[in-house]
Amino acid sequence: MKELKNVEVFLFDLDGTLNMGENPIEGAMDTLRILDQKGKKVFFVTNNSSKSKYDYLKKIQRLGYNADISQIVTSGMAAASYINKHYKNKTVFCLGTETLKKELSEDGINIVDIGQKSDIMLLAFDTELTYKKLWNATNLVADGSIYIATHPDYVCPSDNGNMPDAGAYIACVEATTGKRPEIIIGKPYAPMAEYVFDFCNVTPDKVAFVGDRLYTDIKFAINNKMTSILVLSGETTLEDYKASKLDVDYVFDNVNSLRNI
Ligand SMILES: [Mg+2]
Structure with missing residues (x-):
């Protein structure tokens, strides 16, 4: 576990973490801007392969954050990279x-x-x-x-x-x-992690993953040696988390707790 002030790269899940469908979680877009101002690098990492990175760019911009295409990673992108590398x-x-x-x-x-x-x-x-x-x-x-x-x-x-x-x-x-x-390919598995670390040009010790789903987001962080941050704004309740016995580094009600790091 890293002290959050020492984390250089924050990877965010989307649904349940930053938004619910087309609505941002209250304050989440401001939180991303505050992290930007602190000099942290922010990336969006989604397993949803039904949409392209361009679809996600538009979606994040609609939610109210001025994202760049270089901040978006989908499992589809990671799959293409994996196939090109191995097959x-x-x-x-x-x-x-x-x-x-x-x-x-x-x-x-x-x-x-x-x-x-x-x-x-x-x-x-x-x-x-x-x-x-x-x-x-x-x-x-x-x-x-x-x-x-x-x-x-x-x-x-x-x-x-x-x-x-x-x-x-x-x-x-x-x-x-x-x-x-x-x-x-996708979270929680290694091909996505290898792709993300390469894409973000970073080593896992400098990375925190922020997500709402235990069996993908949190296991992704733990299995691939990132700092894990569970938010309870999506599908996981505090009871689910306790029952999971997963050793999560940080548990917050929502992403806005990251404003104070
Ligand atoms: Mg989610």
């Missing part, structure tokens, strides 16, 4: 949104369509899911394509109830094929 020039069928597929293509990933053979089946948070896409994905996994998932979250909070997220799709693919992903 250069392999073909990829992506169970994902059009905006994600466009971003992957821009990063040099060779995306194939339904019905084509594919070396890799990349499962993402596909909010444009069709039965044909799902069936194609399970066929590829059953036939031995390398199975990668962008992130493990079961649900994505929204203003209209929890949305089934990539983790729920992983369960569906497992029920159909008996197979789990060989690699999961």
